[in-house]
Amino acid sequence: MLNLYRICYKKVGPMRYISHLDLLRTMERGSRRARLPLAFTQGFNPHPRISFAAPLPVGVQGEDEYMDLELESPMQAPVLVERLNTCLPYGLEILEAREVKGAAPSLMGMVEQATYAAVTIRPADINEKSLISSIKAFMEQQEVIIDKKTKKGTKAKDIRPGIVKLSGDSKEDRLFIYMTLKTGSRENVRPEEVLRALVKGYLPLNVEEFRITRTGLYAAGERTLFAEF
Amino acid sequence: MEQLLERILATVEKPSRYVGGEWNSISKKWDQAEVKMAFAFPDVYEVGMSHLGMQILYKVVNDRPDALMERVFAPWVDMEEKMRAAGLPLFSLESRRPLAEFDVVGFTLQYEMSFTNILNMLDMAGIPMRSSDRKGDNPLVIAGGPCGFNPEPLAPFIDAFVLGEGEEVINAVLDVYLAQKQQQCSRRDTLSALAGVEGIYVPAFYQFEYKQDGTVKEFKSDSHVPPVVKKRVVVDVNDVPFPTRPIVPHTDVVHDRMMLEVMRGCTRGCRFCQAGTIYRPVREKDPENLLAQAEELVRSTGWDEISLTSLSSSDYSGISEVIGGLVDRYSSERINVALPSLRADAFSVELAKEVQRVRRSSLTFAPEAGTQRLRDVINKGVTEENLMEAVTSAFKAGWSSVKLYFMIGLPSETEADLEGIVSLARRVLEAGRNISRSKGRLRVTVSASSFVPKSHTPFQWEPQDSLIELQEKQRFLKQRIKGKGLTFNWHEGQVSMLEADLARGNRDLAPVLERAWALGCRFDGWSECFDFSKWEKAFECFGIKPGDYALRRYSHEDVLPWDHLDAGVSKKYLTLEHKRALDGVPTVDCRGGKCPGCGICPSLEINTQLVGGKSVEPVQDLL
Numbered sequence: 001m002l003n004l005y006r007i008c009y010k011k012v013g014p015m016r017y018i019s020h021l022d023l024l025r026t027m028e029r030g031s032r033r034a035r036l037p038l039a040f041t042q043g044f045n046p047h048p049r050i051s052f053a054a055p056l057p058v059g060v061q062g063e064d065e066y067m068d069l070e071l072e073s074p075m076q077a078p079v080l081v082e083r084l085n086t087c088l089p090y091g092l093e094i095l096e097a098r099e100v101k102g103a104a105p106s107l108m109g110m111v112e113q114a115t116y117a118a119v120t121i122r123p124a125d126i127n128e129k130s131l132i133s134s135i136k137a138f139m140e141q142q143e144v145i146i147d148k149k150t151k152k153g154t155k156a157k158d159i160r161p162g163i164v165k166l167s168g169d170s171k172e173d174r175l176f177i178y179m180t181l182k183t184g185s186r187e188n189v190r191p192e193e194v195l196r197a198l199v200k201g202y203l204p205l206n207v208e209e210f211r212i213t214r215t216g217l218y219a220a221g222e223r224t225l226f227a228e229f
Numbered sequence: 230m231e232q233l234l235e236r237i238l239a240t241v242e243k244p245s246r247y248v249g250g251e252w253n254s255i256s257k258k259w260d261q262a263e264v265k266m267a268f269a270f271p272d273v274y275e276v277g278m279s280h281l282g283m284q285i286l287y288k289v290v291n292d293r294p295d296a297l298m299e300r301v302f303a304p305w306v307d308m309e310e311k312m313r314a315a316g317l318p319l320f321s322l323e324s325r326r327p328l329a330e331f332d333v334v335g336f337t338l339q340y341e342m343s344f345t346n347i348l349n350m351l352d353m354a355g356i357p358m359r360s361s362d363r364k365g366d367n368p369l370v371i372a373g374g375p376c377g378f379n380p381e382p383l384a385p386f387i388d389a390f391v392l393g394e395g396e397e398v399i400n401a402v403l404d405v406y407l408a409q410k411q412q413q414c415s416r417r418d419t420l421s422a423l424a425g426v427e428g429i430y431v432p433a434f435y436q437f438e439y440k441q442d443g444t445v446k447e448f449k450s451d452s453h454v455p456p457v458v459k460k461r462v463v464v465d466v467n468d469v470p471f472p473t474r475p476i477v478p479h480t481d482v483v484h485d486r487m488m489l490e491v492m493r494g495c496t497r498g499c500r501f502c503q504a505g506t507i508y509r510p511v512r513e514k515d516p517e518n519l520l521a522q523a524e525e526l527v528r529s530t531g532w533d534e535i536s537l538t539s540l541s542s543s544d545y546s547g548i549s550e551v552i553g554g555l556v557d558r559y560s561s562e563r564i565n566v567a568l569p570s571l572r573a574d575a576f577s578v579e580l581a582k583e584v585q586r587v588r589r590s591s592l593t594f595a596p597e598a599g600t601q602r603l604r605d606v607i608n609k610g611v612t613e614e615n616l617m618e619a620v621t622s623a624f625k626a627g628w629s630s631v632k633l634y635f636m637i638g639l640p641s642e643t644e645a646d647l648e649g650i651v652s653l654a655r656r657v658l659e660a661g662r663n664i665s666r667s668k669g670r671l672r673v674t675v676s677a678s679s680f681v682p683k684s685h686t687p688f689q690w691e692p693q694d695s696l697i698e699l700q701e702k703q704r705f706l707k708q709r710i711k712g713k714g715l716t717f718n719w720h721e722g723q724v725s726m727l728e729a730d731l732a733r734g735n736r737d738l739a740p741v742l743e744r745a746w747a748l749g750c751r752f753d754g755w756s757e758c759f760d761f762s763k764w765e766k767a768f769e770c771f772g773i774k775p776g777d778y779a780l781r782r783y784s785h786e787d788v789l790p791w792d793h794l795d796a797g798v799s800k801k802y803l804t805l806e807h808k809r810a811l812d813g814v815p816t817v818d819c820r821g822g823k824c825p826g827c828g829i830c831p832s833l834e835i836n837t838q839l840v841g842g843k844s845v846e847p848v849q850d851l852l
């Protein structure tokens with residue numbers, strides 16, 4: 001009997017600065033403090049069976065993140081949520097847990113798209129109308145080539161196929177950009193890459209001043225990651 | 230500030246170094262604390278967070294209802310650049326307040342090569358660098374730690390140094406500060422009051438004139454302060470606050486595990502070792518106490534490894550009992566036990582076997598010198614037989630990688646001693662070839678650091694080898710320790726030389742430090758930042774050269790720049806030990822029951838504290 005739990009959580013505030021590896025460590029330690037009966041891998045170097053849907057870039061917050069956690073003995077999902085929440089640092093919060101019954105596909109295999117919201121201060125020379133038309137022009141491109149840093153220097157990459165949707169609006173002095181991007185797969189695109197391409201020639205803004213939030217993670221057909229069970 | 234900071238954090242390497250919010254970190258209400266202290270670690274977050282002393286003081290101060298302590302680390306170069314460009318002052322992790330708003334800023338002095346970071350942090354905080362330039366509302370800047378036993382190169386920058394164990398002194402410091410604040414005393418009165426606390430050294434009240442060779446020609450202390458400042462120690466280690474709810478960093482720090490301190494002090498008496506003097510006498514914690522603290526640590530942190538820390542954990546009398554207890558209780562939770570400082574003998578390998586059931590990393594031993602003659606000189610009580618027994622049983626037990634630590638440039642060293650290192654390494658490799666089952670992975674790594682003479686040791690009078698000599702010795706070893714299965718590592722000689730200059734220097738080095746900082750020296754312990762040419766320039770500005778202090782021989786009659794700072798071990802004893810060293814005569818460890826008379830027990834009115842209420846009868850006055 002596999003005691004597998006799919007967990008939806010938030011990674012916000014100060015926690016958005018911790019790396020994916022740090023997050024793994026923090027979740028493990030939180031689980032230990034909560035005295036969850038963690039299941040471990042076999043071998044010389046056993047580690048807890050925790051896996052994530054898609055790493056979040058450092059600096060980006062996540063409001064709808066997912067991980068799978070395996071336990072050695074069963075536990076009521078709401079109890080798990082409550083116990084874990086008392087043992088996680090400020091900025092990490094479990095929203096929901098569900099027991100995975102039967103053979104659900106792995107999170108990493110399921111996740112296909114992510115939605116993001118990026119917010120910044122709206123400069124006086126941009127209004128909602130100009131924003132929308134800039135985005136439209138940007139999306140009309142056949143390809144969007146960016147320079148991607150690799151271990152051996154930079155490589156050109158076309159991110160256009162990975163941009164599913166792009167829109168924007170403005171509320172008071174804020175300007176918002178919403179993105180739906182492919183993730184996990186070969187066409188994986190990072191929100192920052194889109195913003196970098198967008199500010200070059202389309203929207204004169206400073207990428208560093210955006211605060212980015214991942215608002216959702218989805219399986220194929222825009223189903224939620226809780227969809228299989 | 231918050232918004233500026235957010236923007237900067239998005240662009241620096243490892244932003245989690247600067248955000249805080251870790252599990253067990255404490256954010257107290259700013260206005261409710263009468264005294265606010267910042268613990269300042271002059272190195273990056275990952276190094277600072279691995280330091281047990283910080284966790285101890287964090288607990289002690291935050292346990293007081295009238296006080297708070299927050300942390301600050303040296304921003305890495307990328308962060309410094311961005312903060313300076315944005316005009317952001319150095320701030321604390323917990324409340325993100327500028328350092329200058331704290332009442333007390335306490336630096337820890339772990340390593341001479343972090344001194345320029347102290348100056349840089351003061352500058353980034355907007356706190357006047359020199360003590361004499363600070364005004365009433367500037368924080369009180371204090372410092373303590375091992376380098377506090379010869380803090381003279383830092384004397385103009387620090388208001389007060391703490392000698393000895395911080396948890397003993399810190400409460401007294403805060404009490405004095407509070408009393409003075411209530412009476413609205415001047416800065417100078419506060420410093421005078423502090424100078425009256427045992428273990429506190431206020432350098433402004435001591436004046437020096439030096440001879441050409443750097444030793445003391447004339448020394449005066451103000452009438453209201455003690456001419457010699459004695460260190461403070463914890464009398465009963467079972468009865469002091471221990472951080473069983475330490476801060477758990479998110480990011481990978483150097484020591485990312487629970488630290489369970491099993492004892493203070495080490496009385497083996499290696500003659501090069503400053504820690505062996507300044508943390509004397511030995512005081513062991515009770516096994517039951519340790520197991521209870523371990524339980525609290527496990528539950529409050531979630532770490533998966535417990536490290537039994539001390540200067541020499543396999544010497545701790547209750548070691549088998551504690552390891553057995555920990556393995557019994559926690560192996561089912563996959564919590565490992567780590568022994569960071571293993572003696573080179575078969576007993577220690579037995580302990581390692583006990584704790585490393587799950588993981589197989591390498592085992593490290595420190596014979597320090599290549600021949601028995603030189604090991605007798607330094608009083609390293611390890612024989613070649615001990616070492617061979619240790620590595621043999623390690624290879625038998627399945628380890629395939631062994632690290633050996635040596636020191637080069639030790640007093641009286643000759644080529645024969647270097648040859649000894651080579652042949653030891655080869656013998657160990659040979660043993661591995663004969664025994665090890667995984668011959669393909671067999672590896673013997675030899676690390677050679679350079680001897681750095683330190684204050685308060687029997688070798689405090691000894692010169693360091695010149696750079697050329699050290700480099701020649703390194704070359705000698707490099708040429709011989711190579712081939713399949715052998716690796717040789719060494720340390721940059723220039724860094725060791727500056728370390729020795731600062732370790733044995735006097736106040737004349739303060740302006741050199743200041744100049745080195747102004748020229749851009751930071752993180753001098755990090756090879757990617759270290760720039761010797763800047764240091765050369767800084768020394769040159771004052772008509773001296775790097776190595777001037779390192780390469781000097783002092784005589785027993787000289788008054789040394791740190792003689793007014795008393796670590797408890799008498800200078801008479803150090804002199805005797807120095808002579809015995811040169812005669813190649815070893816000295817016993819008082820742990821065995823016979824006191825060789827180092828003088829600390831009578832001087833500090835304290836006793837060794839061993840498991841089971843045992844103690845060693847100290848000789849009152851041997852000499």
Ligand code: SF4
Pocket residue numbers: 496509510511819820824825826827828829830831837845846847848
């Ligand atoms: S005085 Fe004697 S018993 Fe005490 S620490 Fe020194 S050598 Fe050991």
